[in-house]
Amino acid sequence: METPVNKPKQLRIALRNCGMLDPENIAESIVRDAYQALGKVLKEYSPQECINILKQSGLRGRGGAGFPTGLKWEIASKSKSDQKYVVCNADEGDPGAFMDRSILEGDPHSVLEAMAICGYCIGADKGLIYIRAEYPLAIKRLKIAISQAMEWGLLGKNILGSGFNFEIKLCYGAGAFVCGEETALIHSMEGKRGEPTNKPPFPATSGFMKKPTNVNNVETFANIAPIILKGPEWFSSIGTKNSKGTKVFALAGKINHVGLIEVPMGTSLREIIYEIGGGIKENKKFKAVQTGGPSGGCLTEKHLDTPIDYENLIAAGSMMGSGGMIVMDENDCMVSVAKFYLDFIVGESCGKCTPCRVGNKRLYEILERITQGKGVMKDLDKLKNLSYIIKDTALCGLGQTSPNPVFSTLENFYDEYYEHVVEKKCRAGHCKNLFHYVINEELCVGCAACKRCCPVHAITGEKRKPHYIDSNICIRCNECIEKCSFDAISIQLEPKILV
């Protein structure tokens, strides 16, 4: 794992132990204060007092939506039932995101401890971790951690002599993105099809096996112990007015230092990209950063100095999401970016509600038409209207946010859409139907190197005479440009009338 450690501007709370200890040895965790918070809670606080601490801390869910964690626990604690459950959502599925994986692999006890604290607060004695089966190392380490914690009496019956019982089991997800939505996750754990249902009822009143269930994300749990040990005032002193603490992001894309970072809420995108991330690769021009995963949006130059927190990201047309952050430069086509995310959504929608199942497919098809140069101006209106209706009518969070990539690219990069549709031009040189390879007759010596390497025989010409590329056959593989020793071949963005 490549984590830029000790860079300025970073502050590690959730990732505090990652890389610092052997996650397969509980003793090393305990040296670094694991289970201290659990002991303190069991000994010193009533469940409500502990919930109050969380409420004061201002911690909000790190899964994306940002619901206040203390309040969530309080609702679950007030639900009356003979059985309750604590569920850890480790179904991390955003493309390019691996925050939860890193925590589970590097510091599993921080999650187990927090789940036990949650169990104590809401009155649950059973915890379940819903983890995707594609994380074998995390699963292995969690299993070791659970059995060691059971051995040491930190999980199981009568924890630390308090009379409180808590056990944790693992449930494996089969890699469906939608199972990160809490009702879908619960159905999947119950052995049903992983698809969301209407809320209410919320899991806090009727969740796993129809019992009150508190679902939190891995990163949320990883923040619990430090809050208990250092106090809510410490935590709430970090961050912005409504978003406290830190956030882990997975930096990816056209940036010099990719990897996980953890920064205080309120850090600006500029600080993240240029100071922590070391700027754009090859000194190219920054174009956009995509945050919030497939349901998020693209932020631009004008957002670079916005302090990152839940509200600001939503106001800017994106969202916090689980923390994916993909940086794009001038070579990225924004229509194609929107298309990429829609493609992901079309495959990952559960297929239950019409707007998400069919609507997103139609959005994708419109975007595809545009990137192929077949778009018309009406398509842009259609995109906007359909996106609006999907957002307005879809059943769950996945569907309601699925048009966000379209909204934000339309909003911030309308001129690129316009160029694709009207000028049939992709300025990033990304959309294969919208650019051409041409041979400069004056520079071409007719060596036939390009002709020989062309996999589809698109190049013709006699020896020692200028060659010609047939755009109708060309697949834009770029092979000829690389082979040409005379710089005679270039990419032409302007549309060419095809015959």
Next chain:
Amino acid sequence: MEMIELSIDNKVLRVKKGTTILKAARKVGIEIPTLCHMELHNMNIENKPGSCRVCVVEVDGRRNLAPACITEVTPGMVVNTHTVRVLNARKTIVELLISDHPYDCLVCAKSGNCDLQSIAHKFGIRRVHFKGEKSTYRKDTSPSIIRDVDKCIMCRRCEMMCNEVQTVGALSAVNRGFISVVAPAFEMNLEQSSCTYCGQCVSVCPTGALTEVDSTNKVLLALMDKSKTVIVQTAPSVRAALGEEFGLPAGTLVTGKMVAALRRIGFKYVFDTDFAADLTIMEEGTELLGRLKAHLAGESNAKLPILTSCCPGWVNFMEHNFPDLLHIPSTAKSPQQMFGAIAKTYFADLIGVKRQDLVVVSVMPCLAKKYECQRDEFKVDGNPDVDFSISTRELADLIKQSNIDFLNLPDEDFDTPLGESTGASVIFGNTGGVIEAACRTAYELYTGKKLDVIEFESLRGKEGIRSAKLDFDGLTLNIGIAHGLSNARKLLDDVRAGKSDYHAIEIMACVGGCIAGGGQPYHHGDSKILRQRRNAIYREDKNKTIRKSHENPYIIQLYKDFLGQPCGQKSHELLHTVYYDKSREEITIHHD
């Protein structure tokens, strides 16, 4: 009960806490359109996945539109059901559904009965603004049901019926995203699943994704064949529902017109499955008494409870799910098959026609009957006892195709001898009816006394599982009744666990009995229709002069001339069957 005040389209109303916006709106005369939602009142059947999103409404203060079918009212809620925002969303949703739907309404089996078609009509959709790829799947034909899931709109009604109401578990949503669809596991064929062919999925499917196998052409061809004598039998429930296909109010009895129409279509003899139902009672009732007497005499191999076996959906369910209990159902064939067996022996001889030249058609409220008549054990040298089984809907189609003015037909009587029946056989169509008919006969045969009151009210009702204790002159008979296969499963689980103290159990696969069978005219979620059909059946019983099976003069004659004793040797050859373990049938997965 806490009451909640809200306003819908500026109308202020108070409703009970927990009411949905959809139901609250109905109270003030506002019909919010729905598609996936379906509710059969008082039958505990409700499908509300909130998946189609057609019923969305605007709620003040809410970020997005609310699905009316699953959103419960809250105090002070302000709902608007036809703002521009709502209408635009609704139309777009329907357009999206249509954009992924084959445009073959003109030749679709559901044309005229399709909920998607009527909603598109209602919304005035004249153009679909979205064009693109359509999801296509392999067409799946089974003996009873055709799945053409290109037309599936993922309303999940069939899935709810199959899993919750019937606990059959043959259908569920598979795949993700645009290609998700309702199908058997691994997208296998229905035939390879544990499907019982009860047809409840077909009766609730809003589109043409699930339809019955249409046998009307085969029937017409047989009718045209001069070398064949084609006869027909009609099940009790058909006469109580057929009229709906011709615009008559639900519950109109059209027995006489139906007979007249069948004759005009060209059937040589028009007979009644009710006759065979009387025969079933003779056999099943005798079997019950035999087993009961053995049980009372302390015989260890006396098998109780005895289960009715008239319902082919139920028999299929039993064979798939309770192979260890196959010794307890009555071995009596269903009335359809008894009729076929008698028609192709006794009656064929009577009119001097060879078995191969006699074609027996049955009109059934049921789709499982199509499968039943194709079972190998009901064939003699490859010739089936019943050649074709058509549904009530198919009969209506036949009548319409034959240019018959159904509503102005005179009433005509069934032919003899297989057309004479009693009130006992008519009530076979309702839940509790078979066991009531059996008890009418068993009581008199067992006690030797005349029944004072013919109606066993304690056996009637609509609860999914009912039980009654009947006094047979000092002997208390414990009767259990279940309709809907989930209820049947509960009773059977008890039997399996040795916790059941019933002597006899009646089971019908469909909730409500055959009147709500998978082959009946579509009810479109209106449970009033089912209630009317039920009442009509009891009315027909009341109108009959003979109301006990063993008093049917033609039944008496049949035993005298041909069969000998009930449960005698000849009966055993012709009227009884065996059951097979289908729980471990080899499963092969189709790849294409």
